[in-house]
Amino acid sequence: MPTLLALEHLHLAYDTARGLRTVIPDLNLQLERGQIGCLLGASGCGKSTVLRAIAGFEPVRGGRILLEGRELSSSQQQVAPELRRVGMMFQDYALFPHMSVARNVGFGLRRASPQEREARVAELLALVGLAHARDSYPHELSGGQQQRVALARALAPAPELLLLDEPFSNLDTDTREHLAQEVRGILQATGHTAILVTHNQAEALAIADRIGSLSGGQLQYWDSPAAFRQRLAEGGTPAWSEHQ
């Protein structure tokens, strides 16, 4: 499979009152089209910063980000977030409370005709198993259902790459693993490529094709689930990892 996403010598830093603070000094990563990659790592190691840079919300100080060989970010240029074809889904769902499920899902389709939007919303709600809830409001749904609406909304504009930032962390353990497997099924069925960040190994194993650990701003490994299981069996887990 061809590479969809490439991070090449990525250097990310924040401007602070005390000067530039490097979070990611030199990160390299490749993800094939159709794969789900997972970044594990301790709180504060820079996982969200990497996702935000891929989405175009953080400047790149060095190196570059490529999507299908197209340069999205480098120190010289920065493609606007809305032109990247990158979708994002967060842990707090970020659904609009005053909008119905259908309007939430159709939110990113403002340029489509009403008929096209209606058809796409119906298709996505069927995909995530919530066709019956189209007229409900977010507060009427369970956490897992809200997260499925958030997934449908993120997929609606047909992004090339989906970024998932701790998407299941507000859910209880059982729902979390079940939904991770369900989301994997949905992304595989639609051929989507995604990167997920989490603290949780079980979640990583339930969803990912490639699992890596971010530490000191570097990717420590980029394993298949089988190789990652082997690593766990050999005791090669970082001290911070959640074992659930």
Ligand SMILES: Nc1ncnc2c1ncn2[C@@H]1O[C@H](COP(=O)(O)OP(=O)(O)OP(=O)(O)O)[C@@H](O)[C@H]1O
């Ligand atoms: N806007 C900012 N300005 C300065 N420093 C920041 C800013 N945002 C994040 N940081 C710092 O950058 C580091 C990485 O933050 P980031 O949110 O990427 O970590 P994370 O691995 O996603 O953590 P968590 O798992 O807790 O969400 C942290 O030390 C954080 O304090």
